Amino acid sequence: MSDSAFPLLAPYIKSAKAKSLWLTDENLLDTNLQPNESVICITNRLDLHAHLQKQGWKAFFSDYDLSIIEDNSLERVVYRVSKEKLVTHHLINEAYRCLRVGGELIIAGDKNEGIKTYFSKAKKLLGMGETSKVDRDTWLAQLTKINESSEQRLDDKDYHQLRASCADENFEYQSKPGVFGWDKVDKGSAYLIENLDSFLMTLPEPPKSALDLGCGYGYLSLNLTHLDIPVTATDNNAAAIRACERNFDRYPIDGKVIPASCAQGISEKFDLIVCNPPFHAGFSIDGDLTDRFVKAAHDRLHKRGIACFVTNMHIPIERKAKKYFHQAECIMSNGNFKLVRLSHKT
Ligand SMILES: C[S@@+](CC[C@H](N)C(=O)[O-])C[C@H]1O[C@@H](n2cnc3c(N)ncnc32)[C@H](O)[C@@H]1O
Incomplete structure (x- = not known):
């Protein structure tokens, strides 16, 4: 499914002349824009960062740490609003800080993502702006910074701060905005952990190492602590990596x-x-x-090992997995989620 908002921004990225910034997240991996020397990109997705660098863009990967950019130094900031409200608030605040007076913030997004509300908040902060409705659902907004000092910051809940965000009987999880489901325990992940033993008993011997694929703040990893084995956690998102590192520091996990x-x-x-x-x-x-x-799990799974996936009921994971694995079997479901066991031929 292609994004109808991003193409509205492309001309502003192409035509940017002085020092400008393109903030990008989500998977705009199919974008093929000629690099513009005047523009730097900041993204929180590692795959997008690699993709942009390969195309010749000057790109940075971070949890939207814009401290590398001086106050009042940019001519233009271009941003396709994020799915998460607090990320968007943080980036609009930072755009305001980085723009020079007279500089412009160009944003686009869909009505159901709250673009109209973002526009009116950003207008209070920057001082001036107008929108154009491109189709029934998609809006483009051009804002100009005329306020030199504004009190109208958007509430980003202290975006960079890692904090105790949720807990269960075993752990207190540290997380932050920008991480998947940052302030709760995901119900699917909890279901996997509740039934981990049903997976483990199908192994010929206790596991000696584990991989948490798409670790988020590290919920699944922490809940493997009792196995007393080395755990590798990996994710594509810079905020998730920060949060997971923090949780690994706080608990005795190898x-x-x-x-x-x-x-x-x-x-x-x-x-x-x-x-x-x-x-x-x-x-x-x-x-x-x-x-x-599924392919990554296949490539990283030891011959006698098992991969334990939890997904929504409607994801045809067993069918997809059959392409790579000898066995792909749903071992349990609760009406909302299913637990799927994947293994090689031994
Ligand atoms: C459904 S969440 C699960 C998070 C965590 N395991 C939990 O149980 O709370 C999926 C995770 O996959 C990560 N992710 C998305 N695309 C990825 C990619 N290409 N490579 C690695 N991780 C990715 C997301 O950042 C997110 O943290």
């Missing part, structure tokens, strides 16, 4: 956290892989991403 897209660059094989794969890639439902997760 683990490492590796930024990677679908475990690319990790060469080790594991006896146990746990995974709650992403379903949405940005604004679209991306079947291909599920496929890439």
Whole structure:
């Protein structure tokens, strides 16, 4: 499914003349824009960062740490609003800080993503702006910074701060905005952990190593602590990596956290892989991403190991997995989620 908002921004990225910034997240991996020397890109997705660098863009990967940019120094900031409100608020605030007076912020997004509300908040902050409605659902907004100092910051809940965000009887999880389901325990992941023993008992011997594929803040990894084995956690998102590292520091887990897209660059094989794969890639439902997760599990799974996936009932994960695995079997479901066991031929 293609995004109707991003193409509205492309001309502003192409025509940017002085020092400008393109903030990009979600999976705009199909974008093919000629690099513009006047523009730097900042993204929180490792795969997007690699893609942009390959195309010749000056791109930075971080949890939207814009401290590398001086106050009042930019001519233009271009931003396709994010799915998560607090990320969008943080980036509009930072755009305001970085723009010079007279500089412009160009944003686009859909009505159901709150673009109209973002526009009116950004207008209070920057001082001036207008919108154009491109079609029934998609809006483009051009804002100009005329306020030199404004009190109208958007509430980003202290975006950069890692904090105790949720807990259960075993752990207090540290997380932050920008991480998948940052302030709660995901119900699917909890279901996997409740039934971990049903997976483990199908292994010929206790696992010696584990991989948490798409780790988020590290919920699944922390809940493997009792197995007393080395755990590798990996994710594509810079905020997730920060949060997971923090949780690994706080508990006695023999683990490492590796930024990677679908475990690319990790060469080790594991006896146990746990995974709650992403379903949405940005604004679209991306079947291909599920496929890439299954393939990554295949490539990283030891011959006698098992991969334990939890997904929504409607994801045809067993069918997708049959392409790579000898066995792909739903071992349990609760009406909302299913637990799927994947293994090689031994
Ligand atoms: C459904 S969440 C599960 C998070 C965590 N395991 C949990 O149980 O709370 C899926 C995770 O996959 C990550 N992800 C998305 N695309 C990815 C990619 N290409 N490579 C690695 N991780 C990715 C997301 O950032 C997110 O943290």
